[in-house]
Every structure is written in structure tokens, then in C-alpha cells.
Amino acid sequence: xxxxxxxxxxxxxxxxxxxxxxxxxxxxxxxxxxxxxxxxxxxxxxxxxxxxxxxxxxxxxxxxxxxxxxxxxxxxxxxxxxxxxxxxxxxxxxxxxxxxxxxxxxxxxxxxxxxxxxxxxxxxxx
Numbered sequence: 380x381x382x383x384x385x386x387x388x389x390x391x392x393x394x395x396x397x398x399x400x401x402x403x404x405x406x407x408x409x410x411x412x413x414x415x416x417x418x419x420x421x422x423x424x425x426x427x428x429x430x431x432x433x434x435x436x437x438x439x440x441x442x443x444x445x446x447x448x449x450x451x452x453x454x455x456x457x458x459x460x461x462x463x464x465x466x467x468x469x470x471x472x473x474x475x476x477x478x479x480x481x482x483x484x485x486x487x488x489x490x491x492x493x494x495x496x497x498x499x500x501x502x503x504x505x
Contacts, residue, residue, distance in 0.1 A: 384415045389423035403427070 392411045393403035401407060405420045445453075 384412060384419060384423070386423045386426060388412060389415075389420060390427045393424060393427045 389408060389412075392408045396403045396407055396411060403424060405417050405424060408420050408424060409415045409417070
């Protein structure tokens with residue numbers, strides 16, 4: 380007898396899709412798992428979307444047996460790595476935004492030129 384999918388199955392699949400750079404959708408999760416009714420996947424995917432904060436919070440490694448100073452240093456390194464990742468992401472976003480603005484301006488220029496050309500053609504056609 381086939382076992383139904385669980386909330387944990389859906390959450391894990393959604394996390395795996397995000398790790399691959401894909402947005403978790405009902406169809407993508409069903410494809411990823413190879414099973415699951417749309418209703419069940421939808422229900423558990425909603426619970427996944429309702430708790431993004433717990434998934435996105437920085438996780439600090441657990442150093443139960445490590446000296447306190449080592450645990451503190453590791454935590455500082457982790458925070459520094461997160462800071463650098465955020466800065467790199469912001470730089471990339473800014474560069475992409477500038478590139479898109481340039482492309483938009485170029486398209487606006489072409490659009491204006493095409494509109495002028497169309498107007499001239501209409502004038503000649505009369």
C-alpha cells in the first residue's frame with residue numbers, strides 16, 4: 380500500500396527546490412517527489428510558506444564541546460560570511476538594476492524612433 384506524503388516531505392522538497400534556485404510550486408514539488416495529490420501538496424506548501432522566518436534566520440553552529448572562545452570566533456566568522464554574502468548580493472542586484480535601466484532607456488529610444496517613422500509613413504501614405 381502506498382504511503383501518503385507528509386508535511387515534512389513537502390517542506391524538504393520545497394527547501395531542495397529553493398537550494399536549486401527554483402520557486403517551489405505545487406507542480407514542481409509533485410515532479411520532484413514523483414507523487415502527491417495537488418490538494419495535499421497545496422495544503423503542506425501553505426504551511427511551508429507561512430514560516431519563512433524560521434528557515435531564513437542565520438543558524439549558528441552548535442559547539443557544545445568547544446571552548447567558549449572558539450565558539451565565539453566561529454560565530455563571528457559566520458556573521459562576517461553572511462555580511463559579505465549580503466554585500467555581494469546587493470552589488471549584483473545594483474549592477475543588474477543599472478543594466479536593466481540602460482536597456483529600458485535604449486528600448487524607449489527605439490520605440491520613439493519607430494513611432495516617428497510610423498508617423499512619417501502614414502503622412503506619406505495620405
